[in-house]
Amino acid sequence: MSEGCRTDEVVEMLRQEALFELPHDFGAGSDLFELGMDSMAVMQLIVIIEERWGVALGAEDASRENLGTPEKLAATIQARQ
Known part of the structure; x- marks a missing residue:
């Protein structure tokens, strides 16, 4: 498990x-949902986050506010570490 989580690591x-x-041109501010992230991809992403950063996210975390961009995703992971 890495210490912390940076936006570039999420990208x-x-x-x-x-x-x-x-x-x-995908980057830190790219909207993941607009790019095609669907519910199956969200569930896979949650598993990957737990394996890589040791952070357990639940279905309640699957929102644009928490997972909408790599930048928001990194902040969500950092907040729960």
């Missing part, structure tokens, strides 16, 4: 995991 993880197609 890289999303590129590596390829849960949905990402554009070439």
